Amino acid sequence: MRASLAFRLILLVGAPAVTLFLLVVILSSIRSREHVMAETEVSSLNLARYHAQRLETVLDRASVVAEMIATEMEISPKRNEEILNRYLGGVVASKDFIYGSCIAFEPFTFDPGKELVAPYFYWKDGRPEFVQLGNPEYNYPRWDWYRLPKQADRPLWSEPYFDEGGGETIMITYSVPFRKDGAFGGIATIDIAMSELTSEVEEIRVGKRGYAFVISQQGRFLAFPEKSQIMKRSLQEFDMALAQRMTAGQEGFVHARGPLRMESVWTAFAPIRAGNLSLAIVYPADEIMAGAFRLQRELLLLGGVGLLALCGAIIVIVRSISRPISQLAQAAQRVAGGDLDLEISHQTRTAEVRHLTDAFRKMTSDLKRRIEELRSATAARERIEGELQAARKIQMSILPRDIPVEAERREIRMHAHIQPAREVGGDFYDAHAVDEDSLAFWIGDVSGKGVPAALYMAVTTTLVKSHTAGHRSPAAVLSTVNRELCANRTTGMFVTLFYGLLNCRTGALVYCNAGHYAPFVVSRDGARRRLAGRGGMALGANVNARYNNHEVPLQPGEMVFCFTDGVTEALDARRAFYDEARLEEVLGKCAALDPAEVTRCVLDDLRAFTGSVEQADDITVLALRYCGTKANAAGNSPEADSERTAEIAPG
Amino acid sequence: MQIREENHGDTLVTIVEGHLDSATAGEFETHLLGRIEEGRRAFVVDCADLDYINSAGLKAFLIAGKKLEPIGGRIVLCALATNVQMVFELTGFDNLFTIKASRAEALASFS
Numbered sequence: 089m090r091a092s093l094a095f096r097l098i099l100l101v102g103a104p105a106v107t108l109f110l111l112v113v114i115l116s117s118i119r120s121r122e123h124v125m126a127e128t129e130v131s132s133l134n135l136a137r138y139h140a141q142r143l144e145t146v147l148d149r150a151s152v153v154a155e156m157i158a159t160e161m162e163i164s165p166k167r168n169e170e171i172l173n174r175y176l177g178g179v180v181a182s183k184d185f186i187y188g189s190c191i192a193f194e195p196f197t198f199d200p201g202k203e204l205v206a207p208y209f210y211w212k213d214g215r216p217e218f219v220q221l222g223n224p225e226y227n228y229p230r231w232d233w234y235r236l237p238k239q240a241d242r243p244l245w246s247e248p249y250f251d252e253g254g255g256e257t258i259m260i261t262y263s264v265p266f267r268k269d270g271a272f273g274g275i276a277t278i279d280i281a282m283s284e285l286t287s288e289v290e291e292i293r294v295g296k297r298g299y300a301f302v303i304s305q306q307g308r309f310l311a312f313p314e315k316s317q318i319m320k321r322s323l324q325e326f327d328m329a330l331a332q333r334m335t336a337g338q339e340g341f342v343h344a345r346g347p348l349r350m351e352s353v354w355t356a357f358a359p360i361r362a363g364n365l366s367l368a369i370v371y372p373a374d375e376i377m378a379g380a381f382r383l384q385r386e387l388l389l390l391g392g393v394g395l396l397a398l399c400g401a402i403i404v405i406v407r408s409i410s411r412p413i414s415q416l417a418q419a420a421q422r423v424a425g426g427d428l429d430l431e432i433s434h435q436t437r438t439a440e441v442r443h444l445t446d447a448f449r450k451m452t453s454d455l456k457r458r459i460e461e462l463r464s465a466t467a468a469r470e471r472i473e474g475e476l477q478a479a480r481k482i483q484m485s486i487l488p489r490d491i492p493v494e495a496e497r498r499e500i501r502m503h504a505h506i507q508p509a510r511e512v513g514g515d516f517y518d519a520h521a522v523d524e525d526s527l528a529f530w531i532g533d534v535s536g537k538g539v540p541a542a543l544y545m546a547v548t549t550t551l552v553k554s555h556t557a558g559h560r561s562p563a564a565v566l567s568t569v570n571r572e573l574c575a576n577r578t579t580g581m582f583v584t585l586f587y588g589l590l591n592c593r594t595g596a597l598v599y600c601n602a603g604h605y606a607p608f609v610v611s612r613d614g615a616r617r618r619l620a621g622r623g624g625m626a627l628g629a630n631v632n633a634r635y636n637n638h639e640v641p642l643q644p645g646e647m648v649f650c651f652t653d654g655v656t657e658a659l660d661a662r663r664a665f666y667d668e669a670r671l672e673e674v675l676g677k678c679a680a681l682d683p684a685e686v687t688r689c690v691l692d693d694l695r696a697f698t699g700s701v702e703q704a705d706d707i708t709v710l711a712l713r714y715c716g717t718k719a720n721a722a723g724n725s726p727e728a729d730s731e732r733t734a735e736i737a738p739g
Numbered sequence: 740m741q742i743r744e745e746n747h748g749d750t751l752v753t754i755v756e757g758h759l760d761s762a763t764a765g766e767f768e769t770h771l772l773g774r775i776e777e778g779r780r781a782f783v784v785d786c787a788d789l790d791y792i793n794s795a796g797l798k799a800f801l802i803a804g805k806k807l808e809p810i811g812g813r814i815v816l817c818a819l820a821t822n823v824q825m826v827f828e829l830t831g832f833d834n835l836f837t838i839k840a841s842r843a844e845a846l847a848s849f850s
Contacts, residue, residue: 535794535801536761580768580802584794584830603830625831629801633831657793704761705793 113391132356147362286311305364514541562600644716683711759796768799
């Protein structure tokens, strides 16, 4: 299972695809969340800035009045208190957006005779009301709103405070110092009631549970959704870091602890420079995140679905490709197991798989054909071998095992043996009674071995046999046979032949030797001689060859021994020839024996000589003893009488 | 069995060494027939180093001789060892082929 094509492909293709896909989905979901957050940051910061700006505008407008008053004091001092009061009253009356205004002179600067001068006008019941703050009980020079700007020598906003008049109004004062004759002259102030401003802020709603608040330069809540906290609690109690940044006049968008519900929030804050205030818009974190996380979740979900679809697609595609391959693999295994008739029929669109299938089909059918060819070739070879065996039987049957019946004679004893080198050979012999008195016999050797030699041998021996009766002269027989062999023959085959005609009454032997080894004549006592005389050329070589006879008388008891070169040219393990000398010696030893035993004797000695060396050429031996008739039997050994019985020596 | 060759004008002198028997006669026969196919007509076969020949070897000579005869070619043998000479005499092939004692005589017989 692990190693299957489908599994591996799915793994190898699927793993990187899935990984990449997941990577992309996760990254893009993170990026989208960050994007939502960034968008939220921008928009909430803008909102904070907007509201801060609105407050700032109002406070600015009021602070300008104080600046104006201070400037007026510097460039157009009032001569007396009545003019001064009228002026201030006019200013306050014309500006209904300020709560009150006071001009406090540095002691003894307005009127050298008067220490404290500080007219104060404020709106009450819809009319400006006058109060003289320059009285010893109040003693304005010791108050912060006078003292601090005098020290700093620049306009200052006060920390918001509750109106002493008993209202719950939050006030803030802007104090502007002015100079007289090059020295500090006094402070012009503007009091602003902040209730309208703060109520505007308190109405800000963002999202479901978002809100806004304003803090003073010390961090106390000036506007807050929970009114009980106003002026009593400060931001430092809830989130020190945020309070520090806001009171420092910074703007930003940070994660903080919400002062309203002590929860995790995101806050956009912007400074209100006028008044040294700061405004913050608060978003519960989960609300902000909700949007971002929802988007991210959707993306992940989409990604998950897409991933499943991707996996499914990969599996389906891989399967569709690998199924034909695995089917082919199974089929291949079955064919390898021996089922050559298996049909591979499934279709596929993949070119390579189709090629593979086609090639496989072709190989299978080729294999089947080869096996068939091999089978029939083997059958053919077995047939040929069978036929060669049959041919050997036939050939052996051509050669007489026994003396042919018609040649059976009292006067002679004959034995021959042939041992072909292969199944069929080229050596041959025969004997044939020509007439009452005469026996024709011959031994021959076709050049070569095997089937060609065997065929040539069959032809030759048949030719010789056919002409035996017609001619009394061996030379004439051979001459005729030679001419017939040479006709229409362009092969290099030739045959050596020794042909003898024995007169069984007289013992006269007429012979013609056509290129064959001269036979031995062995007498009983072991004396040996050769039948000399060349009769002519080997048969089948030259159509014009001439042949002649030789004659020799045989004494009773003498034995003619014929052989082919398979005897004399047999090799032993040391590659030495058996040779005629050794043959002669063996013949001398068994000279007195029966022809059957003589041949056996020679063959045994030959086998002893060659040992295990493979036989190279056909081996043929023929022994013919002339026993003589009763008439000339004198000189025969006693065995001659027992030989008179017409015993035929089996071959 | 080794075969070497030397050219003497139109006559090809083929030197045979070793044994010409069933194992080697085929190669010798193919070689001679090949030369005849190329157009050579005059052959001197130097048998000075030929140790042994049997009927298979004789067959090679016979085939070559039969091929040359109709086209006016000739094979002359020379320097035959005694046992080789005997085989030729035995089979009567000494009348079929011209046999000279030395290569010089063999070459001379062509001119």
